Each structure stands twice: as C-alpha cells, then as structure tokens.
Amino acid sequence: MNDKDVTTKSKEPEEKKETSLVKEISGSDRSAWQTILIPLLAVFTGLVIGAIVIVVTDATVVAAYRNFFGAPGYALKATWDAVAVAYGSLFAGSLGSPAQIIESIQIYFATGDSAPLLKAIYPITESLVTSTPYIFAGLAVAVGFRAGLFNIGAEGQFFMGALASAFVGYSLEGVPWYIHLPLAILAGILGGAIWGAIPGYLKAKTGAHEVVNTIMMNWIAFRLSDWLLNGPMKAQGYRPLTPQIEASAELPRLFPDPLRFNIGFFLALIIAFIVYWLLFKTTTGFEIRAVGANPDGATYAGINIVRNVVLAMVISGGLAGLAGTSQVLGVDHWVGQGFSAGFGFDSIAIALLGKSHPLGVVLAALLFGTLRSGATRMQSMAGIPIDIISIIQGLVIIFVAAPAIIRWIYRIRVDREEQTVLTRGWGN
Amino acid sequence: MPTVLELQGITKAFPGVLANDNINLTLEQGEIHALLGENGAGKTTLMNILYGLYEPDGGQIAVRGEKADIESPNDAIARGIGMVHQHFMLVPVMTVTENVMLGNESVKNKIFLDKETVSKRIREISDQYGLEVDPNAYIKDLPVGTQQRVEIIKVLYREADILILDEPTAVLTPQEVESLFEILQTLVDKGKSIIFITHKLKEVMNVADRITVLRSGRTVGTVTPREVDQQKLAEMMVGRQVSLIVQKDPAKPGEVALEVKDLYVRDEQKNMTVNGVSFSVKEGEILGVAGVQGNGQTELVYALTGLSPMVSGEIRLLGNTVEHASPRNILERGVAHIPEDRQRHGLVLSFPIHDNMVLCTYYLDPFAKGMALQQEKINEAAAELVEQYDVRTPSVYVPVSSLSGGNQQKVIVAREFSRPIKLLVASQPTRGLDVGSIEYIHKRIIEKRDEGTAVLVVSSELDEIMALSDRIAVMYKGQIIDIVSAAEVSKEELGLLMAGIHPTDAEKAAPADKDGDEVERVF
Numbered sequence: 001m002n003d004k005d006v007t008t009k010s011k012e013p014e015e016k017k018e019t020s021l022v023k024e025i026s027g028s029d030r031s032a033w034q035t036i037l038i039p040l041l042a043v044f045t046g047l048v049i050g051a052i053v054i055v056v057t058d059a060t061v062v063a064a065y066r067n068f069f070g071a072p073g074y075a076l077k078a079t080w081d082a083v084a085v086a087y088g089s090l091f092a093g094s095l096g097s098p099a100q101i102i103e104s105i106q107i108y109f110a111t112g113d114s115a116p117l118l119k120a121i122y123p124i125t126e127s128l129v130t131s132t133p134y135i136f137a138g139l140a141v142a143v144g145f146r147a148g149l150f151n152i153g154a155e156g157q158f159f160m161g162a163l164a165s166a167f168v169g170y171s172l173e174g175v176p177w178y179i180h181l182p183l184a185i186l187a188g189i190l191g192g193a194i195w196g197a198i199p200g201y202l203k204a205k206t207g208a209h210e211v212v213n214t215i216m217m218n219w220i221a222f223r224l225s226d227w228l229l230n231g232p233m234k235a236q237g238y239r240p241l242t243p244q245i246e247a248s249a250e251l252p253r254l255f256p257d258p259l260r261f262n263i264g265f266f267l268a269l270i271i272a273f274i275v276y277w278l279l280f281k282t283t284t285g286f287e288i289r290a291v292g293a294n295p296d297g298a299t300y301a302g303i304n305i306v307r308n309v310v311l312a313m314v315i316s317g318g319l320a321g322l323a324g325t326s327q328v329l330g331v332d333h334w335v336g337q338g339f340s341a342g343f344g345f346d347s348i349a350i351a352l353l354g355k356s357h358p359l360g361v362v363l364a365a366l367l368f369g370t371l372r373s374g375a376t377r378m379q380s381m382a383g384i385p386i387d388i389i390s391i392i393q394g395l396v397i398i399f400v401a402a403p404a405i406i407r408w409i410y411r412i413r414v415d416r417e418e419q420t421v422l423t424r425g426w427g428n
Numbered sequence: 429m430p431t432v433l434e435l436q437g438i439t440k441a442f443p444g445v446l447a448n449d450n451i452n453l454t455l456e457q458g459e460i461h462a463l464l465g466e467n468g469a470g471k472t473t474l475m476n477i478l479y480g481l482y483e484p485d486g487g488q489i490a491v492r493g494e495k496a497d498i499e500s501p502n503d504a505i506a507r508g509i510g511m512v513h514q515h516f517m518l519v520p521v522m523t524v525t526e527n528v529m530l531g532n533e534s535v536k537n538k539i540f541l542d543k544e545t546v547s548k549r550i551r552e553i554s555d556q557y558g559l560e561v562d563p564n565a566y567i568k569d570l571p572v573g574t575q576q577r578v579e580i581i582k583v584l585y586r587e588a589d590i591l592i593l594d595e596p597t598a599v600l601t602p603q604e605v606e607s608l609f610e611i612l613q614t615l616v617d618k619g620k621s622i623i624f625i626t627h628k629l630k631e632v633m634n635v636a637d638r639i640t641v642l643r644s645g646r647t648v649g650t651v652t653p654r655e656v657d658q659q660k661l662a663e664m665m666v667g668r669q670v671s672l673i674v675q676k677d678p679a680k681p682g683e684v685a686l687e688v689k690d691l692y693v694r695d696e697q698k699n700m701t702v703n704g705v706s707f708s709v710k711e712g713e714i715l716g717v718a719g720v721q722g723n724g725q726t727e728l729v730y731a732l733t734g735l736s737p738m739v740s741g742e743i744r745l746l747g748n749t750v751e752h753a754s755p756r757n758i759l760e761r762g763v764a765h766i767p768e769d770r771q772r773h774g775l776v777l778s779f780p781i782h783d784n785m786v787l788c789t790y791y792l793d794p795f796a797k798g799m800a801l802q803q804e805k806i807n808e809a810a811a812e813l814v815e816q817y818d819v820r821t822p823s824v825y826v827p828v829s830s831l832s833g834g835n836q837q838k839v840i841v842a843r844e845f846s847r848p849i850k851l852l853v854a855s856q857p858t859r860g861l862d863v864g865s866i867e868y869i870h871k872r873i874i875e876k877r878d879e880g881t882a883v884l885v886v887s888s889e890l891d892e893i894m895a896l897s898d899r900i901a902v903m904y905k906g907q908i909i910d911i912v913s914a915a916e917v918s919k920e921e922l923g924l925l926m927a928g929i930h931p932t933d934a935e936k937a938a939p940a941d942k943d944g945d946e947v948e949r950v951f
Contacts, residue, residue: 290776302756304754
C-alpha cells in the first residue's frame with residue numbers, strides 16, 4: 001500500500017493547535033486554505049460584478065460610452081468615477097472616514113469635546129448594530145445545518161422572539177433592570193425556540209420535512225403578528241405597533257443618542273463562542289454533528305436521533321429568537337409590522353458564507369451588516385439604489401454555493417480529495 | 429493474436445504518492461486480462477489514465493499499434509475504449525434506452541429523439557451477447573446485475589471493442605457474478621477484449637486468460653491461471669507469505685452468551701424477513717450464519733443490535749432479555765457490532781478518524797467529563813488504536829472518508845474491539861477488502877474468540893464462514909434450516925442448505941452430486 005509513504009506529516013502539537021479551527025470548518029487541513037480563500041474571492045468577485053452593474057445602469061457613463069471613440073478618456077473616467085463614488089460612499093457609510101476619526105480623537109483629547117468623535121464613529125457603530133441580529137440569525141441557521149436540518153424558518157422564529165421579548169418588555173413595569181432585561185431576553189429565546197421546536201418535533205417523529213414546515217411556521221408567525229399588532233399588543237394610535245418597552249428592559253447603549261450601539265453586539269459574540277463550544281467541545285455537539293453528518297451512523301452509535309433533531313431545532317429557533325430580541329431590546333424598542341425585514345432569509349446566506357462555523361458566521365454577518373448599513377448612505381450620496389447590495393449579496397452566495405465558478409475564474413486547482421473523477425477507487 | 433492495446437512505462441504521481449510507477453501492460457484481442465492488486469495498488473489510477481481522466485506523468489499508450497494521446501473520455505471512446513464503472517452512471521428515473529442515449533442522442537428531423545432506432549439497436553446488442561435487457565424498462569426497477577448489463581450495453585452501443593470493467597463483481601450477488609462471467613465469455617468469443625479489475629483471487633482464477641498483478645504502483649508480473657494458484661497470486665499481491673487458511677485451535681465454549689428464540693423481524697418494506705429463528709452462541713465460540721444474501725441475515729443482525737424493532741420472540745443477552753432495547757442499551761451490555769454497510773452505519777465519513785474511534789464511547793470517561801469532550805484524551809486513544817491496528821493514515825486528524833475501504837474497516841474493528849465486549853456481531857466483516865486486510869481481520873476475530881468472547885459472524889462468502897466458524901447456521905427464506913458443526917460439514921452440503929435443500933431430503937429426491945453441481949454454480 002502506498003499510504004505508508006504519506007506518513008511524513010509533522011506531528012508537532014503546535015501545528016495542530018494552529019490549524020484546528022480551520023479544520024473544524026473544512027473537515028481537513030488539506031483543503032483548509034481553500035476554505036478561506038474561496039469565500040474571500042467570492043466577496044471580491046461579487047463586488048467586481050456589482051461595479052459592472054453600477055456602471056451599466058449609470059446614465060452618465062452610458063452616455064459617455066456612446067461617444068467612446070470621440071473621447072475614450074472621458075468614458076473611462078466616467079466609469080471610474082461612478083464606481084469610486086458608489087463604493088466610496090458605501091464604505092464611508094459603513095466604516096466612516098479614517099481621517100475624520102483621527103481628527104476627532106485629537107479634538108477630544110485637546111478640548112474634551114466628544115461630539116465630533118461620536119459623529120465620526122457613527123457609521124462604524126451602525127454597521128455593528130446592523131450586524132448584531134445577523135450574527136444571531138446566522139448562528140441559528142448554522143446550528144440547523146450542522147444537524148442536517150435546513151431551517152428556513154429563522155424569519156418566523158425571529159419575529160416570534162421579537163414579539164415575546166417586546167411583550168415582556170412593555171408589560172412589566174417597575175421591575176429592576178437586572179430582573180427585567182434577563183426576563184425579556186429569556187422570553188425572546190423561548191418564543192423562537194418554541195417556533196423551532198414544532199417543526200423539529202414533526203420532523204423527528206413523523207419525518208415531515210422541516211423545509212416545508214418551517215415555511216408554514218413563518219406564515220403562521222406573520223399572520224399571528226398581524227393580528228397581535230392590530231389587536232392585543234397594539235399601542236394607542238393608528239399604526240400597528242407595540243408600545244415602547246420599558247427602559248429597564250433595554251439592552252444598555254454605550255454612547256449617547258443618536259448612536260444606537262448597545263451591548264447586544266457583545267452578547268452576540270459571547271453567544272457565538274458558546275455555540276462554538278457547544279458544537280465542537282461537548283458531547284451534545286458531537287451528537288448533533290453526528291446526526292447531521294450520518295443519521296444511520298448516529299443510530300448505530302446509540303445516539304438518540306429524535307432528541308437531537310428536536311434539540312437542534314430548539315437551539316436554532318432560540319438563536320433566531322435572540323436575533324429578534326436583540327433588535328427590539330437594543331435598537332428599535334418596539335415591534336411593528338414587517339419588522340423582520342428579511343433578516344431570517346439573509347441569515348441562510350450568512351450561514352452558507354460562514355460555512356456553518358460560528359467564527360465564519362460572525363465574519364459573514366459583519367460583512368453583510370457593513371454592506372447593508374453602508375447602502376443607505378450610498379443611496380443618498382451616489383443615488384445608487386440599495387438593491388445593488390442585494391445583487392452583491394446574491395452573487396456572493398452563488399459563488400459560495402458553487403465554488404466551481406470561483407475555481408474556474410481564478411484557476412484554482414481542485415484538491416485531489418475533492419476531484420470529480422468518474423471512477424472511484426484510488427485512495428478511497 | 430494481435431495486440432489491441434499496449435501500455436508502456438506509465439507513471440503517475442500524486443502529491444506524496446507514486447500511484448503508478450513504470451507500468452507495462454499489453455492486451456490481446458479476444459482475451460480477458462485481469463488486473464489484480466490490493467486496494468491502493470494503482471489499478472484504478474492506471475485505468476483512469478487509459479480512459480483519459482488523468483494525464484500520465486510519463487509513458488506511452490498504443491491502441492492497435494498506433495500511438496494514442498488520450499486526453500479525455502471522448503478520446504478513449506473514439507478509439508473504441510469503453511469503461512464500466514464500479515459505481516454505475518445511470519439515471520434511475522429514465523428507461524434503459526434513454527440512459528443509453530444520454531450524451532449520444534440520435535435524432536430524427538433534427539429535433540425529435542429517435543428512441544425507436546436506439547431501442548432496436550439495444551435489442552440487437554442484447555440478443556447478440558445474451559444480455560437480456562429490456563430497452564423500455566426503467567433503471568430503478570432493475571436489479572443491480574441488470575443495471576450493470578445496461579452499463580455494458582452503453583459501452584457496446586458506442587462501439588467499444590476494448591472494455592474496462594472496474595471491480596464489476598463488488599456489487600453483485602453470487603448468481604449475478606456467475607452470469608456476468610458468462611457474458612464476459614460471450615463478449616470475448618465475439619472478438620472483444622476485456623480488462624477486468626479486481627482484487628478477488630477466485631474470480632481471477634475462474635475467468636481470466638492472463639493476469640497482471642500490481643503492487644504499490646508497480647507491475648509485479650503477468651501470469652496465466654495455469655501457472656499459478658491462489659496462494660501464489662496472494663503472495664504476489666501482498667508481497668509476503670499470506671495464509672489463506674485461518675489458523676485456529678478448537679473452540680472451548682463456555683456459558684451461553686446470546687440466546688434467540690422464535691424471533692420474527694420485518695424489513696424496511698414491512699415484509700417479514702426473519703421467520704421464527706432460534707439459536708444460541710456460547711462464550712468462546714464462533715457461530716457462522718451462512719446464506720445467500722437477502723435471506724433475512726441483515727434484519728436478524730439489526731434486531732440483535734437494536735437497529736430495528738422485532739415483531740415477536742425472545743433475545744437473551746447474558747441472561748437478560750433485551751427485546752426492544754435501544755442500540756445504546758445493547759452496546760453498553762458489551763455487544764460490539766461490525767456492521768454490514770460500513771459507510772452507512774459504521775462510520776461518520778466526514779468526521780476525522782479520532783472522532784470515529786470514539787463513536788460509541790465519546791460520552792464516557794475518560795473521553796468526556798460531564799458535557800465537555802476531552803479532545804486530547806480522544807486523540808491519544810485514537811492514535812494508539814491506529815498504531816495498534818495498523819491503520820494506514822497520515823494522521824488521526826484526516827476525515828475517515830479519505831481512507832481506503834480496508835483501512836476504514838480497520839477503524840471499525842479497532843473501535844469495537846477497544847471496548848470490553850462479551851458478544852461480537854460481525855456482519856460481512858471483510859466485504860470488499862483485499863487479501864491482506866481479510867487475513868488481518870480474521871486473525872483478530874479468532875483472537876477475540878480465544879479471549880472468551882461469543883462471536884456471531886454473518887457472511888455470504890462461503891469460504892469465510894467455513895474458515896472462521898465453529899458451528900454454522902444456514903439461513904434460507906428467513907429461517908435457520910440447520911445448524912451444523914463446521915468440522916463435519918462439506919462445502920457441498922452447505923451449498924445445498926443455502927439453496928434451501930436439506931441433504932437428507934435431497935438424497936431421497938435426486939442424485940446428490942447432480943444437485944451439488946447445480947448449487948456449486950450458484951456460489
């Protein structure tokens with residue numbers, strides 16, 4: 001056997017530690033670098049193609065190209081300008097201007113005036129605020145994927161979590177924050193968890209497909225919320241909104257208004273770490289991943305499939321509920337119709353981009369949050385519709401889901417392990 | 429006879445491994461040329477080069493005397509080379525005709541598929557070579573053996589006269605193997621030439637005109653079946669003395685470890701496939717369950733290990749009844765299970781080796797403290813088992829899917845034997861493995877027996893059953909028709925029993941040797 005010849009890999013413990021995280025994402029260290037490279041190239045390619053869309057939809061640029069042979073320089077300049085203004089305002093809108101930040105820090109130390117500093121960091125804090133629910137919801141879908149479940153219901157679970165936490169938030173009065181806030185958060189987790197548990201139980205007990213049932217649960221959540229927001233949970237006034245939550249249930253904000261940055265972001269990072277620990281460092285995670293990777297093998301090993309499928313959907317739903325909760329308690333302070341605004345669906349994309357690994361999900365959520373929050377400024381500054389962000393997001397997902405395209409564009413050699421050969425046998 | 433194919437000095441390296449090292453092979457017209465070697469010897473790599481799937485690093489290919497650069501399967505097909513893959517490339521919801529047409533569609537009036545012409549041609553091919561395939565049948569309705577014949581038709585339809593068959597018998601029942609060999613004989617009689625890839629010695633001796641043996645990517649030699657015997661071939665393959673006969677002392681049976689009474693079990697389609705089975709296994713003995721596959725052995729094992737519920741009956745394990753117990757409950761009572769389908773039940777393929785090594789014990793001390801996995805302890809234990817059971821792998825961190833079949837099986841054996849066990853249930857323990865691995869796993873099973881473990885071996889390989897068992901239970905149509913002592917039974921008698929004929933009945937009904945021949949052919 002040839003395999004003996006391969007036994008040359010170093011067995012130093014240091015090397016193990018360094019690559020262990022990557023290996024958990026990719027399953028092996030041989031394809032580790034591609035695991036990181038392909039999402040990065042996918043984002044880059046998405047931005048490039050997004051730029052092309054910006055250019056061809058820009059009237060000035062198109063006009064310049066009509067007269068390309070008369071003034072080629074002008075046409076190229078117009079192209080460059082259009083893209084530069086669009087992406088310039090996108091990144092200024094999401095990250096702020098470094099020069100301005102440095103300047104405002106100097107002012108703060110010189111004069112003690114914090115107003116310019118707050119203004120300068122506003123864009124970047126807004127990006128983090130937008131990323132927060134994405135982290136929770138991305139984790140929700142990722143946990144589902146790890147258990148072999150496609151949770152399309154994050155949207156509905158998000159909504160139910162938001163409604164439950166809002167209810168606890170506004171209905172309890174005169175309770176100290178250290179009781180009120182945890183209660184509101186718990187209610188949010190519970191709301192999402194119940195909404196996830198139902199399709200989970202149906203899947204485990206009857207085999208009913210979770211994709212169908214989570215979609216159904218989404219519609220129930222939407223219609224239920226319509227009724228609640230127009231009826232029992234409606235605040236005084238014309239609009240279908242819940243009352244404002246009590247201050248004691250709010251996730252504390254770290255800066256004065258209008259900065260909405262709150263401790264929800266840190267909560268998200270902590271939860272991401274807990275999910276990582278749960279999935280990869282505990283027996284529960286071992287079971288969930290075994291059930292997801294090979295249910296027959298898990299049964300053979302004595303792992304209870306029903307228990308783990310339900311548990312995974314409960315965790316997944318709870319995380320999606322937390323996403324809604326963080327948005328209500330940290331940012332909006334009330335729930336209105338159409339509140340979820342596609343968070344649940346974007347989270348599927350985030351879980352895919354993050355390869356269902358908590359670290360990857362955090363990074364993907366930061367990217368999506370940044371793009372989303374910069375898009376508003378891009379719209380006002382460059383007159384480019386927010387929809388371009390959806391196009392870029394869509395492209396990124398296509399490239400992540402079909403890495404063959406990226407490999408083809410950048411001529412990346414496929415790992416031997418993954419190589420599609422018609423005959424299997426060698427080293428197999 | 430003219431040479432139709434000549435491979436000269438073929439060399440192919442993969443990162444870290446020289447898969448083919450200066451390999452030479454000639455194929456003459458009208459011969460069945462077996463390519464024999466262990467898993468990982470480089471057989472499949474060589475054929476993938478010939479079929480244009482890999483580019484060789486060195487060497488030359490000549491087809492009918494002409495130098496050929498084969499860069500894609502299309503080049504290969506154009507030169508009359510056809511490949512029948514081990515894993516079929518068929519669309520289950522399409523008919524035979526549609527599958528044969530795929531990628532090579534005949535049309536009439538430029539846009540309409542011309543199924544009539546194709547199905548007529550399929551009928552012609554089918555009649556000519558005795559393939560017996562109905563062009564209008566749907567693939568999903570056909571048994572595996574017939575699906576394979578559809579693959580052969582696909583190749584013949586494209587007018588190949590050099591056929592490569594990659595491990596064609598791995599997926600077939602003994603009867604199907606027999607009829608495949610008849611078809612191969614017809615094909616060569618009508619002028620086709622065949623390369624037959626396998627690691628099964630007996631098949632090679634039966635069917636090949638010449639045999640080329642590969643080992644570690646090199647040609648060991650080319651011989652004819654007349655010059656060698658199985659022992660010699662095994663030595664060529666493995667590169668050392670191999671014992672095809674398992675050495676074992678007489679059993680010293682102890683207490684009854686497993687007792688089964690009147691067991692009834694249904695299969696996944698709800699058919700009653702185990703119909704009132706009773707037997708017992710004692711500590712320190714091996715009970716072999718023989719039988720043609722599909723006579724209820726699979727469901728029997730599922731019921732014993734808790735993978736599927738039983739309908740009625742009694743299972744007593746070490747004196748306790750374990751009907752309706754969960755798989756984990758049964759595991760914890762000291763039952764080890766080497767499952768029939770190692771990739772479906774035995775392993776989580778995407779998990780690294782270390783996690784597969786603790787698949788049944790991950791939650792126990794020392795691998796877990798409360799909820800927290802003790803990854804270092806797991807890795808250490810896994811590394812030790814890899815060493816002890818000679819699993820060939822670069823490290824315990826690679827996914828178990830990257831191992832060869834034999835090494836995957838060793839991972840399962842290592843894992844199951846590393847627990848304190850009272851009963852071993854081994855189902856098809858060496859299916860698809862090469863000689864070296866078979867010898868190794870047989871030795872280990874005997875060792876377990878000698879330590880006082882009760883062993884139940886289920887196998888459709890008669891040789892394996894005869895080699896391992898102390899007593900043999902023969903299953904036929906869901907029932908055990910007899911339990912015999914392995915030392916006293918002949919292969920012919922077992923063959924009769926497997927066909928459902930009790931030798932005492934047979935003597936009355938018909939001359940025994942005639943029936944014996946009949947049955948021998950089945951296996």
